[in-house]
Amino acid sequence: MDYSLHLHLEPLTKKWWKHLLLGILFVLLAVWIFITPLASYLSLSFVLTLSLALTGIFEIIASIFYKKETKRWALHLIGGILELLIGGFLLLNPVTTMNLIPYIVAFWLFYKGARAVWVALRLKFYDVKGWGWMLGLGIGALIFTMLIIVFPVLGGLSIVYAIGLAFLALGMFNFSVAYRLGQLRKRVGNSV
Numbered sequence: 001m002d003y004s005l006h007l008h009l010e011p012l013t014k015k016w017w018k019h020l021l022l023g024i025l026f027v028l029l030a031v032w033i034f035i036t037p038l039a040s041y042l043s044l045s046f047v048l049t050l051s052l053a054l055t056g057i058f059e060i061i062a063s064i065f066y067k068k069e070t071k072r073w074a075l076h077l078i079g080g081i082l083e084l085l086i087g088g089f090l091l092l093n094p095v096t097t098m099n100l101i102p103y104i105v106a107f108w109l110f111y112k113g114a115r116a117v118w119v120a121l122r123l124k125f126y127d128v129k130g131w132g133w134m135l136g137l138g139i140g141a142l143i144f145t146m147l148i149i150v151f152p153v154l155g156g157l158s159i160v161y162a163i164g165l166a167f168l169a170l171g172m173f174n175f176s177v178a179y180r181l182g183q184l185r186k187r188v189g190n191s192v
Contacts, residue, residue, distance in 0.1 A: 014066065014069070014185070015062060015066060015181065016177075016178045016179075016181035016182050016185065017178070018058060018062045019174040019175070019177040019178040019181065020174070020175065020178040021058060022055065022058060022170075022171075022174040023170075023171045023172070023173075023174030023175040023177075023178060024171070025051060025054065025055070025058075025171070026167045026168070026170045026171030026174060027167070027168060027171030027172070027175075028171075029047070029048075029051055029164075029167045029171075030164045030165070030167040030168035030171060032047065033160055033161075033163060033164035033167065034161070034164050037160050037161065037164075042094060042098060044101070044160065044163075045090075045094065045097040045098050045101045046091070046094070046097075048101065048104075048105055048163070049087050049090035049091050049097055049101075049104075050087065050091060051087075052083050052086060052087035052090070052104075052108055053083065053084050053087025053088055053091060054087075055080075055083050055087075056079075056080045056081065056082070056083030056084030056085070056086075056087055057080070057084060058080070059076050059077070059079055059080025059083060060077060060080035060081060060084065061080075062076060062080075063076035063077035063080060064077065079111070079115075083108070086104070086108075090104065102148055102152040103149070103152060105148065105163055106145050106148035106149045106152070107149075109141060109144070109145040109148070109163075109166045109167075109170070110142065110145040110146075110149070112141065112170050113138050113139070113140075113141035113142035113145055113166070113169075113170065114138075114142065115138075116134065116137065116138030116141060116170065116173045117135060117138035117139060117142070119134070119138075119177060120132075120134035120135035120137075120138055120173075121135065123177075123180060123184075126184065128180050128183070128184055129180070129183075130176060130179075130180055131180070133176060134173055134176045134177060134180070137169045137170070137172050137173035137176065138169075138173055140165075140166075140169040141166050141169040141170050141173065144162050144163075144165045144166035144169065145166055147162050148162050148163065148166070
């Protein structure tokens with residue numbers, strides 16, 4: 001492996017744990033949504049906005065932790081701060097949250113789905129096997145997100161299941177990224 005490529009890939013491979021934690025969070029959210037589809041809308045709103053704030057905290061911690069090792073740490077920091085601020089605001093305003101939750105969740109999942117597509121394409125550039133599945137999961141999250149944006153009035157179970165499917169796709173994507181980054185880490189470590 002080219003030494004300059006090694007220097008660029010090594011910091012990226014250290015972030016596998018962030019994707020594993022996000023994958024666990026997103027899959028647990030999806031399971032909760034599928035198990036309790038008739039849960040109150042307020043409860044769903046609370047859990048989703050809390051997860052938005054927690055995801056922001058994960059992003060902030062990871063971006064600060066790897067500040068010296070990656071060029072784009074500021075983008076992750078800004079995204080994490082926005083997620084934390086929006087999640088915090090919505091946690092403090094439950095009535096607003098109930099009215100806006102379809103749009104907020106849709107735009108948040110759109111952001112995450114777009115980032116998933118970007119990461120998959122970036123992994124393709126580094127010749128990581130399985131990037132196509134990750135791309136498909138990112139696109140799947142974007143499709144379910146578009147359904148939420150286009151049909152927010154449907155409400156009820158359809159939006160609950162669309163949100164659950166989007167979280168499941170993002171969770172599987174993050175598990176896949178964690179696994180592939182672990183493989184890439186071994187490859188980078190063996191190339192020195």
